[in-house]
Amino acid sequence: MVRYVQEFHDAAAARGLTAAIERITSRSVNLMEVCGTHTVAIFRHGIRQLLPPPLSMLSGPGCPVCVTTNADIDKAIALAEQPGVTLATFGDMMKVPGSYQSLQQVKADGSDVRVVYSPRDAVCMARDNPQRPVIFFAVGFETTVPTIAASLLEAEALGLKNFYLISVHKLIPPAMRALLEAGEVSIDGFICPGHVSVVIGSQPYKFIPQQYGVPCVITGFEPLDVLQGIEMLLRQIADGRAEVEIQYRRGVRPEGNPLARELVSRVFEETDAGWRGLGRIPSSGLKLRPEYKRFDAEETFAINPPPTKEHEGCLCGDILRGVKTPPDCPLFAGACTPESPVGPCMVSSEGTCAGWYQYGSR
Amino acid sequence: MCLAIPARVVQINEQSLGLVELGGVVREASFMLLPDALVGDYVLLHAGYALQKVDEAEAEETLRLLAEMAEAGRAEA
Amino acid sequence: MARRNVAGTSKILLAHGSGGRLSHELVAKEFVPPWANPILDQLNDSAVFALSRDGSGPRLAFTTDSYVVKPLFFKGGDIGRLAVCGTVNDLAMVGARPLYLSASFVIEEGLSLATMRTVVQSMRQAAAEAGVQIVTGDTKVVEGGAADELFVNTAGLGLVPPGVEIGGDRARVGDAIILSGSIGDHGIAVLSQREGLEFEAPVASDVAPLSGLVAAMLAASTNVHVLRDPTRGGLATSLNEIAQQSRVGIQIDEPKIPVRDGVWGACEMLGFDPLYVANEGKLVAIVGPEDGEKVLTAMRGTRYGEEAAIIGEVVAEPEGKVLMKTTIGGTRIVHMLVGEMLPRIC
Numbered sequence: 001m002v003r004y005v006q007e008f009h010d011a012a013a014a015r016g017l018t019a020a021i022e023r024i025t026s027r028s029v030n031l032m033e034v035c036g037t038h039t040v041a042i043f044r045h046g047i048r049q050l051l052p053p054p055l056s057m058l059s060g061p062g063c064p065v066c067v068t069t070n071a072d073i074d075k076a077i078a079l080a081e082q083p084g085v086t087l088a089t090f091g092d093m094m095k096v097p098g099s100y101q102s103l104q105q106v107k108a109d110g111s112d113v114r115v116v117y118s119p120r121d122a123v124c125m126a127r128d129n130p131q132r133p134v135i136f137f138a139v140g141f142e143t144t145v146p147t148i149a150a151s152l153l154e155a156e157a158l159g160l161k162n163f164y165l166i167s168v169h170k171l172i173p174p175a176m177r178a179l180l181e182a183g184e185v186s187i188d189g190f191i192c193p194g195h196v197s198v199v200i201g202s203q204p205y206k207f208i209p210q211q212y213g214v215p216c217v218i219t220g221f222e223p224l225d226v227l228q229g230i231e232m233l234l235r236q237i238a239d240g241r242a243e244v245e246i247q248y249r250r251g252v253r254p255e256g257n258p259l260a261r262e263l264v265s266r267v268f269e270e271t272d273a274g275w276r277g278l279g280r281i282p283s284s285g286l287k288l289r290p291e292y293k294r295f296d297a298e299e300t301f302a303i304n305p306p307p308t309k310e311h312e313g314c315l316c317g318d319i320l321r322g323v324k325t326p327p328d329c330p331l332f333a334g335a336c337t338p339e340s341p342v343g344p345c346m347v348s349s350e351g352t353c354a355g356w357y358q359y360g361s362r
Numbered sequence: 363m364c365l366a367i368p369a370r371v372v373q374i375n376e377q378s379l380g381l382v383e384l385g386g387v388v389r390e391a392s393f394m395l396l397p398d399a400l401v402g403d404y405v406l407l408h409a410g411y412a413l414q415k416v417d418e419a420e421a422e423e424t425l426r427l428l429a430e431m432a433e434a435g436r437a438e439a
Numbered sequence: 440m441a442r443r444n445v446a447g448t449s450k451i452l453l454a455h456g457s458g459g460r461l462s463h464e465l466v467a468k469e470f471v472p473p474w475a476n477p478i479l480d481q482l483n484d485s486a487v488f489a490l491s492r493d494g495s496g497p498r499l500a501f502t503t504d505s506y507v508v509k510p511l512f513f514k515g516g517d518i519g520r521l522a523v524c525g526t527v528n529d530l531a532m533v534g535a536r537p538l539y540l541s542a543s544f545v546i547e548e549g550l551s552l553a554t555m556r557t558v559v560q561s562m563r564q565a566a567a568e569a570g571v572q573i574v575t576g577d578t579k580v581v582e583g584g585a586a587d588e589l590f591v592n593t594a595g596l597g598l599v600p601p602g603v604e605i606g607g608d609r610a611r612v613g614d615a616i617i618l619s620g621s622i623g624d625h626g627i628a629v630l631s632q633r634e635g636l637e638f639e640a641p642v643a644s645d646v647a648p649l650s651g652l653v654a655a656m657l658a659a660s661t662n663v664h665v666l667r668d669p670t671r672g673g674l675a676t677s678l679n680e681i682a683q684q685s686r687v688g689i690q691i692d693e694p695k696i697p698v699r700d701g702v703w704g705a706c707e708m709l710g711f712d713p714l715y716v717a718n719e720g721k722l723v724a725i726v727g728p729e730d731g732e733k734v735l736t737a738m739r740g741t742r743y744g745e746e747a748a749i750i751g752e753v754v755a756e757p758e759g760k761v762l763m764k765t766t767i768g769g770t771r772i773v774h775m776l777v778g779e780m781l782p783r784i785c
Contacts, residue, residue, distance in 0.1 A: 002385045002703055004368040004404060004421055008428075011694075014767035016431030036785055037364055044712075046769020065785060090409075091710075091781030108452050117709065117782045118410025120392055140409075143364035144784060147411040150394040195364030198406060198414045223767045224428055250421035251366075251406055257414055260395045338777040339454075339461055358774045365784055367707045385704025386641040387631075407708070409784045 004250065008222030009045075017227040018050045024234040028054045030186055031233055032322055034176060035193035036063030036351070037221055043355040045223040051230070058185065058322035059352040061175050062193055064140050065092045066320055066344040066351050067275045071308040072168045073098030076137045077106050078303035079166060085301075086112045086129075088122035089137040095347045099309040102347075103137075119151035126155065126163035135297045136165040143195040145169050145286060146260035149267040152295060164297040167286055170273055172196050173204045174284035178275075180212045185322045189233035192218040194225070194248040201256030202244045209242035220248035267292055276344070277317030316343035319352050326356040333357060366408035368416045371401050382407055457671060457779040463680075482684075483606050484532040484667065487599055498601075500535035502526060503594035511554065511589060514628045515643030518591055519561030521719060524648045525670070526595040527569045531653040532666040532722065534605040535597030537569060542576040542593050547586040558589065569648035571595070603657065607684035609664040614753040615731030616691060617724045619652060619738060620645070620746040622674050623702035626716035631705060642701035647720030652741045659737035662727030669723060672776040673715040677723055678761045679775040689761045691751030691773075710783030715776045725753060 033039055039059045042048060048057065061067050077098055080087035087103070094104045094115060107113040116122050119136055126134035138148050148165065155163040172193060180187070192205055197218045205216045215236035219229030229247040236243065246252050264286075273285025288296045314336070315329040326332045331342050338354055341347035346354050367384060369391070374380035378393045382405065389407075393399050396412040404416035454461045471479060478486045485502035489495060506522040523540065530537040542562065546555065566573055628644040649668065656663055665685070669677040674696070682689045698713045706713050720743055726734045731749055738744030754762075761773040 002700055002707070003370075004416055005707065007425055009766040010428065010432065011766060011768050012432035013428040016434050017428070019434070020431060035364070043771060044765070045767055046763075046765045046771040047767070049769050050767070063785065090784045092783045092785050094781055104452065104454070105450075108450050115781055117784070118392075120410050140784065141364070143366065143408055143413070146395050146413070147392075147409045150392065150411060154394070193364065195366045195406070195408065195413070198366070223765070223769075227767075228424075228428065247424075249424060250417045251414055253414070253417075257395060259397070260413065263395065339464075358772070358777075365707075365710050369708075383704075384708060385700035385702075387701050387704035387708065389708060 033191040034060040034062040074305040078305040169286040277320035314343040484529040502529040516646040519558035522591040523565035526593040530597035534603035610685035621697040623713035623716035645720035660730035665725035675714040688754040
């Protein structure tokens, strides 16, 4: 028995929770899970089938792979294509198509693209190969950013002259605000990302119930966590409450991890960022502070990516906002499949379209 | 957007590097983000870093609540 | 610059070798049509054919496989043991008694003689355990950098007993689905030693010759319809292949599928799904429902079938698809592996 994981798969408890969910669901309700890892968990454990029909789960823009723009992927590819350079990336980004190709294809063409599990691995690569520039493709939300900040500080402490990164990091609360402001889809409650919240705590979501009257529950990722999170949201709705509650109490403290945030703010500062599907959102991204610019790959390497192209017919943007579902897309499962993806929603392991395709819809 | 898993701390050295264990699998981890972690703690591991301690009391409490729901579910059936 | 996606690519990608959908498409589109013949079209683990032109008399099973595993040595085995067992198992999966193997080595200049000797000894031991003889072979040496130390190819010949008809298209509605033991052991054992993803896993590769297990199963029942060893692409890919070949649906039960804690832990850390991780000492059997328990008992009495379990059944709908009841009682579709599995943080 693997502790603190497998106990949260208990079938009897699942039945109890789904019974409770059925009891409190009286009218049509739209809940949005912001985080892509929640989308995967819901599909992987077949949770949709267990929910009563008036309850709809919408997938939001919380897949950092999916919301990375073609322009940013093209930049990473341009960096990788430089001779003598190693581009290190999380596995998640390998198959995502940019305007013309993916990192996987660039690797097949002979560029040195390496998959790492941790940004530390990229720092170690740079340390062990001082003659060779190592560029890290820094993707991820608030859960991952502290790990990159820590790695960069380690590279600095080691005096490395050949470690760089290109930051396309994004922040979740501004995206949630943009969704609410757009008002395109009625959201009755948010399943908030458990591991982002491990870092940021519960405070950053308070504006959502306060300014928009929408309940939030910070939820873990095991199947019982997801079911309990849904149940807590429905109870808020039934009670007429709107608060930020924490379901994932074993991982999330209201104050988050202040040290992690402090390391982040030492290295990064907020900047406006372009999101696939949501457009430009102010203060929703991170860039390196001026004192760390020497680690910025874009400042160091003169790259000339080809003109950005969007893929015609691709509805990833609408899907990321919860406005459309994959079957609405004319390309879904036809021109766009996991082996020949048009947009990132199909190729990302937690992309909405990949989930629908791989795990099947209701 | 975040695979983080609870792993047990097996070893920590002075450079904030150490080992964690999950299901018998042992892996290196950095404790730069969690300097007060102790051997024997359960921590959430993400991309090679420990992000937070698992609050075991809260975990037990959640499990207790879930067990109650399971009972209630059985009573209904 | 024309847009390229994976299907439209003009180059072979690593993903084409991972055993999933792309591998299947490569074979179906690039290899089968130019060489087409009824024996090739069987597309089972081994080709089965009679020696005589009228189809009567003894039937041979014939198969080949190349082994490119890296690292060469891993917990529980090495490329040599893999090369013998993999081919022995492909013969066993069509119900054949494995008899003879060939062994071809493509060696990178500079490989240590000691390494080569260890591999050769390993093959000797595996062959002895499987009851086969290595009767012919070949050696090539290529320049440094061209072969990643060592590639091994084995081809195998076996004899299919009269009356034994086993193939991917023989699953029938109502059949029981039996798995011989835990999944994911081999893939995780190999991965755990790869550079960049190093960790100590208490998991050893399950690489083993299954001819003895199969013999015990066939002795217990004449209703073994399908045998498949879930290698690259894992259990999910094998079940999908069978569902498509037999034009049936498959329903499995997640709690019934044995997974060792170490495999589970490693998969959790990397974001892998054990259903897609390679096995080299396991088989899945599809058996007439009246003989399910009998075959299970026979399997559990053998060395490599001790943890055998009935994990599901063959159904009529949805045709060509695999459905899984999850640990919490939900249902999901289990697709074939697409491309390679890569470690994820999301």
